[in-house]
Amino acid sequence: MTGTATILRGDARSLPLPDASVDLVCTSPPYWGLRDYRDGGESMAGQIGNEPTPWEYVDNLIDCTREWLRVLKPTGSLFVNIADAYANTATPEREGSSDGATSRAARPGRRTSAGTGIRPKSLYGLPWRYALRCIDELGLILRRDQIWHKISALPESVKDRSATRHEYLFHFVTQERYYAAVDLIRQPSGADHHRNVAPKVTHVPGQPAVLFDRSLHHPLGRLPGSVWAIAGEPLVVPDHIAHARCCAGTAMPGCTDELDHHAAFPTELPRRIVAGWSPSGICTGCGEGRRPVADRALTTDRGGRKANVRGNFREGVPVYEDSTSLGRERVVSITGYVCACPEPSAPTRPAIILDPFGGTGTTALVAKALGRHGISVDRSADYCRLAQWRTTDPDQLAKAMRVEKPPKQLDGQGSIFDELGISA
Ligand SMILES: C[S@@+](CC[C@H](N)C(=O)[O-])C[C@H]1O[C@@H](n2cnc3c(N)ncnc32)[C@H](O)[C@@H]1O
Ligand SMILES: [Zn+2]
Ligand SMILES: [Zn+2]
16 A cells, blocks of 8 residues: 655744654755755745854754654654765865765855864764754754765765765654664575575565574564665656746756756665654554564474464474474564554554655655655745655656556556555
8 A cells, every 4th residue: 555645845943733743754954055955946045054154054953853853753763864064164065965966056165164163174073963962952862873875976086085975864762662663674684604594584574584593693684784875866857847947847958947956865765764663554543653563483394385383482482393304494474563452453544754854755755655644845845846746656656666667657547556456
C-alpha cells in the first residue's frame, strides 16, 4: 500500500501543524552562505542560510528545532542533515560544500568570516555547534552522529587537505524510550568466515533469514552502521514543471531561467530513516505505533524446503531437532506487529513524516512510497510546485518504491498502481 503526501507552503519556524502530531522529522536545512533559494523567480525572503554570520544561522536553526519539537510526538525521532562551511575573509569558499555544485543561484562574495573570530581556512564546526546547542538548550538526547558518506561527491580543487565526502546526520530524541524498528533496516552480513556457512542472509521483512552461526551475527543481518555510504541521485525535472513560470510550461530556446534544485536528498537516505524510525501503522485502538516482532524458529533443513520447526526453545535456549541433518539453522523472521493492545486488531492509520525544509519533496515521496503520510513544507512556492509534481509522478514513486518504472499510461487507462492493488 502506498501512502499519501501533502505539500504545504510555509516557514520551518512556524508550522501549520498541531502539537505532538508528527511521528518523525527528517530534514536538511540549507547550507549556510552557499545558495540563494528562489521564490517566484526572485531571491526568497525569510530564507534560512543567508544570515550575515554563521552564529545567526545556528540561532535560526535552534528556533526551527524548537518548533519541530512542538509538533513531534514524544516517541518520535528527529533527523537533521547538516553540512559545515569553511571560514574565508575574501571570497566565498565553496570547499565546505560536499555536493560541490556551483548553483546559478549562488551569490559569490556574499558571506565571509570577517568579524566572526574564526580564522580563514578553518571549519566553523557548524554541525556540532548546532548539535551541542540542541543538547544544552533544548534538552535533546543526541542518539547518533550519523555520517553520510557521499560516495559521488564532486571533486574539489583544494591541494592542502583531504576532500570533503561526508555530512552529519544527527539523530535526536526527546525521551529515552522512543519508536525504533532497526530490525527492518538491518543489512545483509558480509562474507561469513566460518566453514559450512553458506546460506545468504536475507533481511526482507516477512521472509525467513537463515544463518548457521548464531553467536556471530544477527540472523536478520547487521545493525546499520554509523556511516552510510549513499550516492547522490540526480533529479531531472521535466520541462512543464521546470519552465512553468518562465516559459508557460514549454521550454523556449535559450531559456536559462528554469527551476532546478541542487540539494535534493537521494531517496535512500530518507528511506532508511523512515523505515527504521517510524511505524508502518499507528494503532487506532491505543495510539501507539505498531512495532515489528521477530520470531525465532529452528530448521533442520538447510535449504529451508520443508522442516521449519517452530518454537523449539527450552528456557530461551534453542534445542536442535536433528544434529545429523545437513545443517542446524536458526531462522528469524518478522512475523507480526504489536502495540499496547493485548490483541492488536484495531485498524491502523499511517504515521506522519515531516520535512520542514521539504525542497523537492524527497522525504514526502519516500514516506508515501513506504505507506506513510509525508508532509513537505517549504517557503518557496516554486519548490512546492516541484514537490507536488514529484510526489504524484508515477515514475518518481516507482523509483522511491524500488519497483520497475510503470509503462506510459494511455488516456483513460487506470493507474498501474491501481492494478497492483495500491493507490498512487
Ligand atoms: C537543502 S534544501 C532541502 C532539500 C530536500 N531535502 C530535498 O530532498 O529536496 C533546503 C530547502 O529549504 C527551503 N527553505 C529555506 N528557508 C526556509 C524557511 N525559512 N522555511 C521553510 N523552507 C525554507 C529552501 O527553499 C530549500 O528548498
Ligand atoms: Zn524557461
Ligand atoms: Zn493498539
